[in-house]
Amino acid sequence: MREELLAALSQYGSPALFVIVSAASAGLPLPVALMLIVTGSLIAQGVMDAWWAIGLGCAGSVVGDMIGYGIGRFGGARLVRRFSKAMGGTKRVDQAKKHVRNWGWAGVFFTRWLITPLGPWVNLASGITRYPWERFLLWDVLGECLSVALYVGLGWAFSDRVMSLEPIMGELTWAAVALVAVVLLGWRAISLWRPKRPAE
Amino acid sequence: MPRTWQQSLGLGLALAAALALLFVFSYRAAHHLRLLHGDDEPIHGWMSVPFVAHTHHVPKEVLFDALGVDPRQRDHRPLRVIAREQKRPVETVIHDLQNAITKARGKAP
Numbered sequence: 001m002r003e004e005l006l007a008a009l010s011q012y013g014s015p016a017l018f019v020i021v022s023a024a025s026a027g028l029p030l031p032v033a034l035m036l037i038v039t040g041s042l043i044a045q046g047v048m049d050a051w052w053a054i055g056l057g058c059a060g061s062v063v064g065d066m067i068g069y070g071i072g073r074f075g076g077a078r079l080v081r082r083f084s085k086a087m088g089g090t091k092r093v094d095q096a097k098k099h100v101r102n103w104g105w106a107g108v109f110f111t112r113w114l115i116t117p118l119g120p121w122v123n124l125a126s127g128i129t130r131y132p133w134e135r136f137l138l139w140d141v142l143g144e145c146l147s148v149a150l151y152v153g154l155g156w157a158f159s160d161r162v163m164s165l166e167p168i169m170g171e172l173t174w175a176a177v178a179l180v181a182v183v184l185l186g187w188r189a190i191s192l193w194r195p196k197r198p199a200e
Numbered sequence: 201m202p203r204t205w206q207q208s209l210g211l212g213l214a215l216a217a218a219l220a221l222l223f224v225f226s227y228r229a230a231h232h233l234r235l236l237h238g239d240d241e242p243i244h245g246w247m248s249v250p251f252v253a254h255t256h257h258v259p260k261e262v263l264f265d266a267l268g269v270d271p272r273q274r275d276h277r278p279l280r281v282i283a284r285e286q287k288r289p290v291e292t293v294i295h296d297l298q299n300a301i302t303k304a305r306g307k308a309p
Contacts, residue, residue, distance in 0.1 A: 006246035007278040045254045047276060160255045163241045168232040175225035181218035189211050 002031055009035055010042065014052045018060040025064025025144075027120040033151055033173070034166045040155020041162045054148055061112075061144040062137070065123050069136055072127020100129040105139045112143025113150055115177045243297055245280035245290040252279070252297055258304040266300030267293060 008016040017039055024032035036057060042048040100107070104126055111119040126136050151169070158165050241255050249267065253260035264271035267282060279297075283290040 003244065003246045003280075006244070007280065010246060010248050010251060010278055011276055011281075041251070041254070045250060047248075047250065158236070160257065161236055161241065162255075163244075164232070164236050168229050168236065171225045171229035171232060175222055175229060178218050178222035178225055182215065182222055185211065185215040185218055189215055192208065192211060 002034070005030065005035065006038060009038060010047075013042070013048045014056040017053060018056040021057055021060035021148075022064040022067075025061045025119065025123075026067040027064075027123075031166075033116070033169050034162075036148060036151035037155035037162050037165055037169065040152040040157070041159040043152065044156045044159035050152075054145075054152060057148040057152065058141070058145045061148065062140055065112075065119070065140050065144065066137070068120050068123030069127040069133065072124035073130060073133075074127070076124060076128035100126065100131050104129075104131040105135060108136055108139040109143040110180075112140065113147035114173075115180055116147070116173055117177060240301075243279070243294045245283070245294070246278045248276040248278055249282075249297075250276065252301075256301050258301050262304045263297055263300055266296050 005016075005020055009020065017035060020030055020035050021032050024030040024035075039048060039053050039057065043050045043053055107122050108126060108131075111122045154165060154169070155162050243252055247255075249263045249269070250260045253263050261271050264275070267286075269275070269282060279293050280290045283293040286293070
């Protein structure tokens with residue numbers, strides 16, 4: 001599959017990139033980071049036009065994300081209603097929605113370029129919790145443009161080393177996921193283990 | 201929220217696991233980073249002749265010549281497509297390219 005996608009990218013350029021990143025952002029497990037890194041190399045070689053590649057890469061990512069959001073919003077809401085009891089009742093679901101409304105921008109923005117494996121899940125969750133779509137779109141466009149520029153830029157800078165670059169980016173992405181987990185769990189541990197001050 | 205020993209144990213274990221994963225992935229990234237300046241990249245069937253020429257720092261005409269293909273301005277066919285058209289396995293195409301790269305580097309001043 002990977003070989004076929006890379007061959008299509010190498011042969012058909014930006015339109016192939018658009019299709020691949022759309023599908024990946026919508027939730028299909030495709031090696032989108034590698035595609036963007038190879039795109040950077042193809043730009044450095046003069047095979048692909050930088051503006052078309054970056055523009056269609058961003059557009060494809062946003063289209064895929066909106067598909068995921070739409071599935072969550074129009075398909076997931078029914079599931080949430082049906083299983084709200086199992087999820088702790090409607091009060092708990094409303095609390096989750098409020099939390100997403102306050103902190104959803106960070107979830108959307110950082111899962112576009114830093115903790116990318118969580119991206120499709122955040123799209124679904126944002127739709128299910130009815131995070132305002134115009135705010136989702138804003139942070140999605142900003143995050144995806146940063147992501148495309150970052151990966152394409154790396155591929156451009158290391159254009160003769162793209163296949164060696166991919167595992168590094170993969171490991172760093174998972175390291176970022178682990179780092180976020182450490183920070184969140186550490187925060188929770190501090191608040192749980194901190195000795196309570198006696199009431200005055 | 202009540203503080204129970206099960207809660208503390210679960211949180212402690214989760215934190216330890218997250219720290220271990222952070223260490224493992226960081227170590228592996230550093231290991232791959234060391235290999236970044238190592239040998240040439242392997243040649244794959246999805247790569248085009250100009251792509252291989254770029255990653256191996258040799259003129260693309262040399263590689264087109266090694267495959268018996270007329271060097272065109274925008275020939276970005278993957279090697280496996282060339283192999284299919286020449287009715288031979290992609291491995292032999294890659295082998296021919298590797299030989300041509302070695303020869304071209306030997307001639308380089």
